[in-house]
Amino acid sequence: MKCFRILCFVLFSTAMIAADLPAQSRNGMSLSGATGLFTIPTGRVGWDQPGRSSFGLDLGYHAIMDDGVVSHIPKVALSLLGFLELSAAIDIQPDEHGTSSWFGPRNGHDFIGGLKIQLPVTRSALALGANYQVLNLGEDNHRNYAWQIYVAATYAGHFFNMPAETTIVIGRTFLEGHSNRDIDFGMGFDVMLFPDIFGNLLHWITDFANFSYSVDAFRVNAWHRGVLNTGLRFNLSTIPNFSRFRFMADIKMVDAFDRNRAFSIGATFGVPIM
Numbered sequence: 001m002k003c004f005r006i007l008c009f010v011l012f013s014t015a016m017i018a019a020d021l022p023a024q025s026r027n028g029m030s031l032s033g034a035t036g037l038f039t040i041p042t043g044r045v046g047w048d049q050p051g052r053s054s055f056g057l058d059l060g061y062h063a064i065m066d067d068g069v070v071s072h073i074p075k076v077a078l079s080l081l082g083f084l085e086l087s088a089a090i091d092i093q094p095d096e097h098g099t100s101s102w103f104g105p106r107n108g109h110d111f112i113g114g115l116k117i118q119l120p121v122t123r124s125a126l127a128l129g130a131n132y133q134v135l136n137l138g139e140d141n142h143r144n145y146a147w148q149i150y151v152a153a154t155y156a157g158h159f160f161n162m163p164a165e166t167t168i169v170i171g172r173t174f175l176e177g178h179s180n181r182d183i184d185f186g187m188g189f190d191v192m193l194f195p196d197i198f199g200n201l202l203h204w205i206t207d208f209a210n211f212s213y214s215v216d217a218f219r220v221n222a223w224h225r226g227v228l229n230t231g232l233r234f235n236l237s238t239i240p241n242f243s244r245f246r247f248m249a250d251i252k253m254v255d256a257f258d259r260n261r262a263f264s265i266g267a268t269f270g271v272p273i274m
Contacts, residue, residue, distance in 0.1 A: 027042070027044050027045075027046050027047070027048070027246065027270075028060075028233055028248040028250065028268050029046075029058060029060040029062075029075060029077060029087075029248075029266075029268040030213060031062055031064075031073060031089075031212075031213035031217075031220070031264075031266075032075075032087070032089055032112050032114060032131060032213040032214065033060065033073075033075035033076065033077055033087035033088055033089035033112060033114055034077065034085065034087045034114045034116055034129065034131070035058075035077065035079075035085060035087075035116070036152075036167075037167060037188045037190060037205050037206075037207040037229075038188075038205060038207050038229040038230075038231070038250070038252055038254070038264075039186070039207055039209060039211075039212050039213045039217075039220060039222075039227065039229055039254075040152070040167060040169045040186035040187075040188055040207045040209050041114075041116065041127070041129055041150065041152050041167075041169060042125065042127070042152055042154045042165075042167045043118065043124065043125035043126045043127045043152045043153050043154035043155075043167065044118060044125045044127065044154055045079045045082070045083060045084065045085035045116055045118045045127070046058050046077050046079040046085055046246070046270060047079035047082065047270070047272065048079070048082050048083065048118060048125075054079070054080075054081055054082030054083075055079060055080060055081070055272065055273040056078075056079045056246070056270050056271065056272050056273055057076070057077070057078055057079075057270065057271055057273055058076065058077040058078075058079070058246065058268055058269070058270035059075070059076055059268070059269050059270070060074070060075045060076070060077070060266065060267065060268040060269070061073065061074050061075070061266055061267060062075075062250065062264055062265070062266030063264060063265055063266065064218050064219050064220070064254060064262050064263075064264045065262060065263050065264065065265075066219050066260070066261075066262035066263070069094050070094070071091060071092065071093045071094065071218035071219070072091075072092040073089055073090065073091050073092070073266075074089065074090055074092075075087065075088065075089035075090075076088055076089075077114075082118075083117060083118040083119075083120070084116075084117055084118075085114070085115070085116040085117075085118075086113075086114070086115060087112075087113070087114035087115075087116070088111070088112065088113050088114070089111070089112045089114075090109060090110070090111055090112075091109055091110040091111075091112065091213075091214060091216075091217075091218065092109045093109055093110065093216075093218050094218075109136075109137045110133060110134065110135045110136065110137065110214055110216050111133065111134040111137055112131055112132075112133050112213070112214050113131060113132045113133075114129065114130070114131040114132075115129060115130050115131070116128070116129040116152075117129070123155070124153060124154060124155035124156075125153070125154040125155070126151070126152070126153050126154075127151070127152050127153075128149075128150075128151055129149070129150050129151075129152060129171075130147065130148060130149045130150070131147070131148050132145075132146075132147055133145065133146040133147070133148075133214050133215060133216070135214070135215070135216045136216075144175075144176050144177070144216075145176040146173060146174065146175050146176065146214070146215045147173070147174045148171055148172070148173045148174070148184065148211070149171050149172055150169050150170065150171025150172075150184060151169070151170055151171065152167060152168070152169045153167065153168050153169075154166070154167045159189065159191045162191055162192055162193060162194070162195060163191075163192040163195060164189055164190060164191045164192065165189065165190045166187070166188070166189045167186075167187065167188050167189070167190075167207070168186070168187050169184065169185070169186040169187070169209065170183065170184065170185055171183075171184040171211075172184055173211060173215060175215060182210065184209070184210065184211045185209065185210055186207060186208065186209030186210070186211065187207065187208060187209070188205065188206055188207025188208065188209075189205070189206060189207075190203055190204075190205050190233070191203065191204045191205075199238055200235050200238050201234060201235055201236075201238045202232065202234060202235075203232065203233040203234070203235060204230075204231075204232060205229075205230070205231060205232070205233050205250075205252070206228070206229070206230040207228070207229055207230075208226060208227070208228045208229075209222060209226060209227060210222055210226045210227075212227050218262075219254060219255060219260050219261075219262035220254045220255050220262075221255065221258070221260060222255075225257070225258060227254070227255045227258075228255070228256050228257050229252055229253065229254045229255065229256065229264075230252060230253060230256055231250060231251050231252025231253055231264075232250070232251050232252070233248055233249070233250050234248065234249045234250075234251075235247075235248055236248065236249060244272070245269065245270060245271055245272075246268060246269065246270030246271075247267075247268070247269050247270075248267060248268040248269075249265075249266070249267045250264070250265060250266045250267065250268075251264075251265055252264050252265075
């Protein structure tokens, strides 16, 4: 808990540097499939840019790798009307990874379905969201369910004179068959690195939370000490041939402060529908 408080203080202090900046579209997909940083959702939906499409489809994939063992997470998200997002992800996990303190060793794969509504506020982005998790698909005798509700706020600022966005998430997770009284809290930032050199191409993303992308996450176990993820996101939409689309690539370390830390890579490709 002491580590959690210290990290929250550092991130909160960073957030207090906030200044007015034009909203910048950097809407990649989180591990759960929702528009977000690495494990926490942001206050934005995937396609919310004024003057551009408010309907869009995003396809994504992330892999979490540790000592030759890999979890594959394909995902899809649909943005409607510029404020509504529906997402889904399948977490295809190796057998008996046993990283969940709630349900013990797992033998199946997990489904994560999400809903997010971006509220019509100005000068920031605010969203209400929920996700539904079906754990251990294909194992009827060991199948479990979980639900999460949350509010996410994202706002612009500066970090050492580089454009940045800070996100705060507060929510609650409900576990089938378990009494969970914890309040979910997460915080993170997206810093555009050296924009004079790279423009909007290179982003440093860090998030920290006492929850993960699902309650049965592979190598991203947040139940004891929280989980910190950090790495780079490349906005390849800055390449002229991709400018009409969304094309993001992620390279990151997940659960970087604990011994079960792992490496993750992934990508998001989005197309406007109309």
